[in-house]
Each structure stands twice: as structure tokens, then as C-alpha cells.
Amino acid sequence: MNDHILEMRGITKRFPGVIALQDVTLAVRRGEVHAICGENGAGKSTLMKVLSGVYPHGDYEGDIVLDGKTVEFRGIRDSEAEGVVIIHQELALSPYLSIAENIFLGNEQLSSRGVVDWNRTNARAADLLRQVGLTERPDTRVMDIGVGKQQLVEIAKALSKEVKLLILDEPTAALNDEDSAHLLGLIRGLRDRGITSIIISHKLNEIEAIADSTTIIRDGRTIETLEMHGAEPVSEERIIRGMVGRSLDNRFPEHTPSIGAEVLRIEDWTVHHPVDQSRLVVDGASITVNRGEIVGLAGLMGAGRTELAMSVFGRSYGSRISGRVFKDGKPVHLHTVDQAIKSGLAYATEDRKHYGLNLIDTVQHNVSAAALDKLSRGGVVDRRQEGTVAERFRKDLNIKTHTVQAFVGKLSGGNQQKVVLSKWIYADPDVLILDEPTRGIDVGAKYEIYTIINKLAEQGKGVLVISSELPELLGICDRIYTLSQGRVTGEVPRAEATQERLMQYMTMEKDGKAS
Amino acid sequence: MSVDMNTTPNLPAGERARVPLSQRLGGLGGNARQYGIFGALVVIILLFQVLTDGKLLLANNVASLFQQNAYVMILAIGMVMVIVAGHIDLSVGSVVAFVGGIVALSMRDLDLPWAVAILIGLAAGALVGAWQGFWVAYIGIPAFIVTLAGMLVFRGLALVLVGETVAGLPPEFISIAGGSLPNVLGFVGNADVVTLVIGAVAFLALAFTQVRARQSMRKHNLHAEPVGVFITKLVLVALGIGALTVILSFSAGGTPIVLVIVGVLVVVYSFLMGRTVFGRHIYAIGGNRAAAALSGVSTKRVDFWIFVNIGVLAAVAAIVTTSRAGAAIAAAGQNYELDAIAACFIGGAAVTGGIGRISGAIVGALIMGVLNMGLSIMAVDPAWQQAIKGLVLLLAVAFDLLNKRRAGTR
Numbered sequence: 046m047n048d049h050i051l052e053m054r055g056i057t058k059r060f061p062g063v064i065a066l067q068d069v070t071l072a073v074r075r076g077e078v079h080a081i082c083g084e085n086g087a088g089k090s091t092l093m094k095v096l097s098g099v100y101p102h103g104d105y106e107g108d109i110v111l112d113g114k115t116v117e118f119r120g121i122r123d124s125e126a127e128g129v130v131i132i133h134q135e136l137a138l139s140p141y142l143s144i145a146e147n148i149f150l151g152n153e154q155l156s157s158r159g160v161v162d163w164n165r166t167n168a169r170a171a172d173l174l175r176q177v178g179l180t181e182r183p184d185t186r187v188m189d190i191g192v193g194k195q196q197l198v199e200i201a202k203a204l205s206k207e208v209k210l211l212i213l214d215e216p217t218a219a220l221n222d223e224d225s226a227h228l229l230g231l232i233r234g235l236r237d238r239g240i241t242s243i244i245i246s247h248k249l250n251e252i253e254a255i256a257d258s259t260t261i262i263r264d265g266r267t268i269e270t271l272e273m274h275g276a277e278p279v280s281e282e283r284i285i286r287g288m289v290g291r292s293l294d295n296r297f298p299e300h301t302p303s304i305g306a307e308v309l310r311i312e313d314w315t316v317h318h319p320v321d322q323s324r325l326v327v328d329g330a331s332i333t334v335n336r337g338e339i340v341g342l343a344g345l346m347g348a349g350r351t352e353l354a355m356s357v358f359g360r361s362y363g364s365r366i367s368g369r370v371f372k373d374g375k376p377v378h379l380h381t382v383d384q385a386i387k388s389g390l391a392y393a394t395e396d397r398k399h400y401g402l403n404l405i406d407t408v409q410h411n412v413s414a415a416a417l418d419k420l421s422r423g424g425v426v427d428r429r430q431e432g433t434v435a436e437r438f439r440k441d442l443n444i445k446t447h448t449v450q451a452f453v454g455k456l457s458g459g460n461q462q463k464v465v466l467s468k469w470i471y472a473d474p475d476v477l478i479l480d481e482p483t484r485g486i487d488v489g490a491k492y493e494i495y496t497i498i499n500k501l502a503e504q505g506k507g508v509l510v511i512s513s514e515l516p517e518l519l520g521i522c523d524r525i526y527t528l529s530q531g532r533v534t535g536e537v538p539r540a541e542a543t544q545e546r547l548m549q550y551m552t553m554e555k556d557g558k559a560s
Numbered sequence: 561m562s563v564d565m566n567t568t569p570n571l572p573a574g575e576r577a578r579v580p581l582s583q584r585l586g587g588l589g590g591n592a593r594q595y596g597i598f599g600a601l602v603v604i605i606l607l608f609q610v611l612t613d614g615k616l617l618l619a620n621n622v623a624s625l626f627q628q629n630a631y632v633m634i635l636a637i638g639m640v641m642v643i644v645a646g647h648i649d650l651s652v653g654s655v656v657a658f659v660g661g662i663v664a665l666s667m668r669d670l671d672l673p674w675a676v677a678i679l680i681g682l683a684a685g686a687l688v689g690a691w692q693g694f695w696v697a698y699i700g701i702p703a704f705i706v707t708l709a710g711m712l713v714f715r716g717l718a719l720v721l722v723g724e725t726v727a728g729l730p731p732e733f734i735s736i737a738g739g740s741l742p743n744v745l746g747f748v749g750n751a752d753v754v755t756l757v758i759g760a761v762a763f764l765a766l767a768f769t770q771v772r773a774r775q776s777m778r779k780h781n782l783h784a785e786p787v788g789v790f791i792t793k794l795v796l797v798a799l800g801i802g803a804l805t806v807i808l809s810f811s812a813g814g815t816p817i818v819l820v821i822v823g824v825l826v827v828v829y830s831f832l833m834g835r836t837v838f839g840r841h842i843y844a845i846g847g848n849r850a851a852a853a854l855s856g857v858s859t860k861r862v863d864f865w866i867f868v869n870i871g872v873l874a875a876v877a878a879i880v881t882t883s884r885a886g887a888a889i890a891a892a893g894q895n896y897e898l899d900a901i902a903a904c905f906i907g908g909a910a911v912t913g914g915i916g917r918i919s920g921a922i923v924g925a926l927i928m929g930v931l932n933m934g935l936s937i938m939a940v941d942p943a944w945q946q947a948i949k950g951l952v953l954l955l956a957v958a959f960d961l962l963n964k965r966r967a968g969t970r
Contacts, residue, residue, distance in 0.1 A: 381856075399848070399851070
């Protein structure tokens with residue numbers, strides 16, 4: 046029964062000054078789905094980079110045994126030749142090329158004369174697409190299909206390489222529930238065809254649903270490997286305990302709301318697509334946020350949540366925007382981000398890397414970025430005071446970096462998110478719009494972020510939280526709005542909110558019926 | 561030259577020990593890479609000092625090194641700001657010829673005093689910059705295209721203005737590039753006292769600001785660099801300034817006027833980039849334009865003003881160039897944009913924006929200048945000089961990239 050397709054023994058990987066992996070052991074049985082869990086920065090991705098040859102042999106210590114023989118990969122090409130294919134968190138598809146071209150990128154289907162054989166390319170691509178359950182034509186451009194389908198194209202690409210061991214790094218991080226379910230079903234189907242998968246995920250319910258065994262990594266060390274179908278079923282709590290090294294009794298901190306006066310009211314807000322100006326993205330939405338209140342905004346992908354928030358925040362998104370915004374009961378006109386900030390609004394983006402942070406600058410400079418006016422006199426920045434402020438946030442929000450002079454790009458996701466929050470908290474707004482504040486963040490850091498959100502509400506600020514994770518909204522919000530196809534379809538107080546009820550509103554069609 | 565202090569937090573001794581060595585070295589004053597560039601400059605100077613049998617550092621050669629290369633340094637200051645913001649400016653060479661024509665014609669044909677002509681030139685530079693800034697910032701055309709068009713447009717206009725070489729300029733104007741500060745304090749031996757005083761004042765000012773910054777940092781409980789490192793740094797700076805001062809004081813004229821112009825610009829712009837909100841916004845835009853916009857930075861306004869700024873600096877370069885040539889020539893400023901861009905990249909600016917310093921660009925310009933001068937003294941064929949400069953640019957950037965990769969920052 047111990048037929049291992051892969052064994053990694055005593056893997057140690059050092060970076061200058063840091064040991065990322067220390068004596069890590071991983072054994073994966075043939076034909077299973079093996080999950081790897083761990084907090085951000087625990088070393089999961091590093092381990093997979095060692096396995097796939099991104100870090101070449103000699104760059105690490107220890108042995109990789111694949112199919113019973115020791116392998117020494119010098120690059121991704123070597124590992125792919127042995128049937129080990131990794132699909133990264135950030136998809137590696139070229140948006141302007143067709144699906145078929147992407148699938149055979151670097152592995153072009155040539156005719157006998159050495160030119161690309163398009164008929165064979167498209168025919169083989171169509172066959173692979175069928176295997177992953179896609180009905181798109183192979184010549185569709187990748188940019189024209191959704192993220193969920195792009196993920197499936199990645200898998201089709203892996204299948205084209207005769208994959209034996211498929212590694213998926215956070216495959217469902219950017220997917221909605223439906224696409225996630227489809228993807229997990231596909232992974233199951235691959236297992237039945239004898240393809241072994243290693244899946245890295247933060248979504249413990251998925252791991253519970255799909256994994257045959259789970260290896261937990263913490264601080265660069267293997268903690269344990271759990272049999273998911275053993276005598277005792279493994280619960281999410283059990284996995285969390287292994288990941289954080291203690292049990293988290295409550296995933297959401299206590300919060301007793303003390304709700305004050307209305308601080309933000311958006312009325313009849315309508316936004317059109319920035320390019321296709323006839324397309325409605327937000328359709329007559331009205332919401333209010335009170336002081337001291339945490340308000341949730343739920344909706345499926347494409348419901349217009351981010352678009353609503355960004356269009357209110359200084360018209361950062363969209364065209365032909367209409368509607369009214371009231372701050373503390375008075376109408377305000379927020380035509381630029383600067384005006385929005387000065388009116389006491391803050392918007393922390395869902396996409397830290399692209400819209401939230403200057404990754405090649407320091408923690409200190411990122412923290413001060415939205416409120417340099419407060420730190421400057423006559424246009425000259427007071428750097429001592431700036432340093433003191435950044436240092437204060439480092440301590441208050443427990444940002445794990447040895448110095449505020451470190452580059453933000455080197456921090457883990459959770460700590461980057463804390464930098465984003467620091468930036469907006471220092472701007473001292475009355476209303477904070479937090480778009481997916483815990484996306485891609487591990488369990489321990491999530492708890493810290495929730496605590497920060499609670500504190501902000503306790504200080505009398507209004508908080509609007511946008512999230513795709515319903516349990517999160519149910520866990521922290523006092524009131525939840527649902528958005529569907531750009532329209533507000535429901536408003537549910539905390540006491541009456543259940544996942545089922547929210548989901549029903551979130552899928553409500555334009556004519557008012559639930560789909 | 562940049563007055564950069566590092567602020568590492570005051571960690572308890574145990575935690576301090578865990579800070580990786582590379583990070584602690586990085587804390588030696590901004591970034592270790594800045595030292596690399598200074599080191600490269602020193603090596604190149606020493607190399608040519610040997611290769612030219614000591615002729616490189618002769619007093620008059622050092623003075624003319626600055627006079628010959630002032631234009632690159634002035635343009636590189638503006639260029640590094642444009643590059644940090646993620647743009648490029650290909651038009652500065654043509655703008656130099658165009659503005660040079662305007663300044664010369666104002667003096668010769670309109671009989672305006674030289675000071676007025678200079679003001680007209682600066683205004684013309686600002687207008688040129690506003691023109692290009694408008695297209696880049698408010699219409700959204702990539703700067704590469706706007707300034708490529710500008711390169712053709714302003715070269716064309718320069719040819720229209722300056723049909724024939726405009727010579728016969730006033731001697732005051734000529735002395736901007738060729739002249740030196742008046743020797744009002746006499747000589748000690750053969751050394752010009754004015755130069756010595758300037759050198760001493762420059763060092764004292766620098767030392768004073770550094771010491772004060774250090775004290776202020778201690779007061780705010782921020783970790784300053786160790787005393788030993790601090791003093792070593794000051795001693796090295798003192799040696800550098802001292803050597804330059806002494807050598808220049810023995811040159812024919814003492815301190816070249818252009819060196820004063822460049823020095824003032826370097827101080828002002830280092831302050832602007834390092835200490836002001838405007839400077840911070842430039843780095844923020846270059847590092848992540850979308851994030852900067854969502855943080856309330858008016859990206860269009862910043863883009864516009866950096867082009868106005870490089871327009872004005874191109875006008876300053878035009879004045880220096882015209883003064884040095886003693887005449888306005890339609891073909892002036894050929895390839896100046898490439899010299900300035902090369903200086904920025906040798907000085908560590910990132911092609912993708914967000915990274916780059918005034919001091920780096922100046923050192924980059926000096927490296928190119930020393931190469932030029934050294935090779936000329938050695939009587940190397942100009943064709944080969946050009947090839948060698950190209951290789952140095954390539955190697956400098958390659959060295960930088962490999963260094964970063966080894967440090968694991970990518």
C-alpha cells in the first residue's frame with residue numbers, strides 16, 4: 046500500500062539570512078490528492094519550487110525521489126519531462142493568444158516541414174478542453190474567458206504534457222464557489238484516471254472535501270501528515286490546530302456593536318462599464334453605513350461590488366456615473382480620489398499587488414502614502430515623524446518585519462495587507478471600505494485583521510466589508526447587503542443572516558426571482 | 561551627495577542579532593548599491609590616473625571635466641525624475657538646440673541683455689516641457705512617442721531658427737561655461753582661496769546636516785547607524801571633497817562657474833526628490849501608478865510638472881552648451897538625450913520606473929565623463945571611445961542586475 050510516487054526527504058533550503066525549509070519530508074502516494082497546508086510564509090510555495098526545479102538541484106539540500114529514482118532537476122523543463130507540472134497561483138497564460146496556442150506554448154505542434162500545424166493544434170486542444178469540461182472553441186482568446194475557465198485551460202495545458210504529478214498552488218483563490226466546485230470535481234476525475242495531485246489551499250473546507258491526505262507545514266518544518274479517510278475524520282479545526290500550533294477556539298473575535306449616527310449614504314448609484322459605456326455595472330444601488338457599524342457587501346463575482354466601491358471612491362472606476370453620496374448627512378461630490386480621502390473615505394483594494402502597494406518601496410513610505418499632507422510642512426516631508434508613525438503601526442498591527450525600511454514586496458500576504466490597512470487607518474477616515482480584506486491570507490493573520498476591523502468600528506468609524514467568503518461576513522458584520530447583477534437585492538441584519546438566505550439574494554435575477 | 565539617513569527601529573539586542581547581515585549592510589545608508597556606483601567611479605578614476613601617467617587628475621583637466629560634462633549632469637537630473645516616474649524623454653537634445661537658438665538670437669538680433677535672454681530661454685524650456693507634458697499627462701500618449709515627436713519637431717524648429725551659426729555673443733554669457741569664480745581672496749601658494757573656502761563650507765554644511773539628522777534620530781528613538789560607520793563615512797566624504805577642492809584650487813581659474821550651477825542643482829533636486837511630497841509622489845507613481853492614484857496622488861499633475869521641469873533643465877543645459885560653444889548651432893545637442901539616459905541607468909535607475917536617484921545619475925554622468933576624458937588623453941580613436949562607452953553602459957547594468965539576483969531580491 047506504500048506505493049509512493051514522490052518522496053522528498055530532508056529538504057533544506059536557505060535564503061541569505063533565512064532558512065525557508067528545514068529538513069522537510071513529504072511522501073505522496075500514487076493516485077491520491079495530497080493537500081499541503083500551512084500559514085503564509087510557512088514554506089509551502091518554496092517546497093513546490095524545489096520540487097518543480099525552479100530552485101535547481103544543488104540550491105537545496107536533501108533528496109527528491111520520483112517513481113523510486115532520485116531526480117536532480119535543473120529547471121522546470123527537467124521536471125516537466127518527468128511529468129511533474131506546477132500550476133501557479135498567478136496564472137501563466139498569455140491573454141492575447143488563443144486557448145490552443147496557450148496550451149501548446151513551448152510545445153508547438155509542428156508539421157513534418159517544421160511549421161505550426163494549426164489543424165492538429167486546434168484538434169488536440171479541443172480534445173483536451175473536452176477532458177476538462179470546457180466547451181469553448183480552441184481559437185478563443187484567453188482574455189475573453191473568465192478566470193475560472195482560464196484555470197481549466199491551465200489544467201488542459203498540464204494534461205497535454207502527459208502529467209503524472211500535478212501541483213496546484215491555490216487553484217481556487219480567485220474562483221467563485223461554482224467554478225471552485227467544478228475545478229475540484231475535475232481534480233477528482235483526474236485522480237480516477239491515475240493522476241496524482243498536490244494541492245496547496247487556504248480553503249480548509251475544500252481540503253476536507255477533496256484531499257486523501259494532508260501534510261501540514263509550519264515555520265519551514267513538516268509538522269504532520271493527516272490521513273483524511275482514517276478511522277477518525279479530520280475536521281477543519283484539527284487542521285487549523287496543526288497550522289497555527291494551537292487551537293483557535295473562535296475564528297472570529299468578539300464584537301459588541303455600538304451603532305451611532307449615519308456616516309455614509311449612497312443613493313441610486315448607477316455606473317456603466319468604462320469601455321463599453323452602454324453596459325450597466327451598478328444599477329441604482331442604495332446603501333447606508335452607520336458609525337461604529339460593520340456592514341457587509343456580499344455578491345458573486347461580477348455582481349459589481351468592487352465597481353460600486355471604486356466608483357464611489359473618487360470615480361476610480363466606470364463611466365456615466367450617477368447618484369448621490371451623503372457624508373454625515375450632507376451631500377458630497379467625490380470626483381477625485383483626493384476629494385474622497387479629504388471627505389473621510391478610504392478604500393483598501395482587493396488587489397494589493399496591483400492597486401494597493403508600491404512593492405519596490407519601503408513599509409514606511411507605503412504607510413504614509415495616503416496621508417503625506419499630515420506629515421509634511423510646506424511640501425517637505427518630516428521623515429523622523431514618518432518613521433515614528435510607521436514604527437507605531439508596525440507594533441500596533443503586529444506587522445512582521447524587522448524594520449519599517451524593509452521593502453513591502455518582501456513581506457508575506459498577511460503582513461502586506463496590514464501595511465495597506467495601516468495606510469488607510471493613518472489617513473484617519475470616517476468610513477473604510479475594505480475589499481476582500483483577508484484574501485490569500487492564512488487563518489492566524491485573518492483573526493488579527495478581524496480584530497483590527499472591530500477596533501476601527503469601536504472607534505466610531507463605519508466599515509464596509511466586501512467579501513466572497515460568506516462565513517467571514519456572517520462572522521464579523523452587523524448588517525449585510527447582497528448585490529446581484531449590479532443591484533442591491535437584500536439587506537439582512539446579523540441576527541437573521543444565514544448562508545442560505547444570503548446565497549438566495551445573491552443569485553436573484555433582474556425580474557426578482559431567485560435562480 | 562544625497563543626504564540619506566537610515567532609520568532602523570531600536571530592537572532589543574536579541575532581535576537585532578537575527579537581522580540578516582545583508583539587511584544590516586543595506587542599512588549602511590540607503591542602499592549598498594549606491595556605494596557600488598561610487599566605488600566604480602573611484603576605480604575608473606584610479607585606473608585612468610595610472611593609464612594616463614597621472615594626467616587625468618591634473619588641475620586643469622579636472623576643471624574641464626566639469627565644464628565638458630556639465631550638460632550631461634544637468635540633463636541627467638531632469639531625466640532621472642522622468643525615468644523614476646516611468647517615462648522617458650528623447651527630445652532633450654533637440655530642445656537644447658532649439659532653446660540655444662532662442663537665447664542666442666535674443667542677444668544678437670534683439671539686443672537684449674544676456675540675463676534677460678537667459679530668462680527667455682528658461683521660459684521657452686518651460687513652455688516646451690508644458691507642451692510635451694500636456695500630451696503625456698492629459699491626453700495619455702506614451703512619453704516615448706510624444707518626445708520622439710518632440711525630438712523631430714524641436715530639431716526642425718532649431719534648424720528654422722538657426723539657419724546659420726549665431727555667433728558674436730557677449731563675453732559675460734560666454735564665461736558661464738568657460739569661466740571661473742573670481743579670485744577675490746587671493747592665493748595661498750598657487751591655490752585659489754575662494755575654491756578652498758567653498759570646499760570647506762560645503763564639507764561643513766554636509767557634516768552639520770548629517771550630525772543634526774543623527775541627533776534628531778536618536779531623540780526620536782530611531783536606530784541610527786553605528787558611530788564607527790558614521791565617522792568613516794564622514795572621513796571618506798571629507799577626503800573626497802578635500803581632494804577635489806585642492807586639485808581645483810590649483811587649476812587655471814579656480815572653481816568653474818558651471819560646477820557651482822551643477823552643485824546647486826544637485827542639492828536642490830536631491831532635496832526635492834528625497835524630502836518633499838512632490839518627490840515622494842514621483843517614486844510612488846513609478847513604483848505603482850494605480851496604487852498611487854488610489855492613494856490620492858494626482859498622477860496627471862505630477863506627470864505634467866516633471867516634463868515642465870525637464871524642459872527647464874534642458875534650457876539650462878542649452879545655456880551652458882551655447883555658452884561653451886560661443887555660438888548657437890542648429891546641430892547642437894546631438895545625442896544629448898542618450899548621454900543623459902545612459903547616465904541615469906549607469907547610476908542605478910530602473911527601466912521600469914520607481915527606482916533612481918539624483919546622486920546616482922550624477923555619478924553615472926561622471927563615470928561617462930571620466931571615460932571620455934581618460935580615453936581622449938590616451939588619444940584613443942573617437943570611434944573606439946564610443947564603442948567602449950556602450951560596453952560600459954551594458955556592463956554596469958548587467959553587474960547591477962546580477963548583484964540584485966544574487967542578493968535574492970528578485
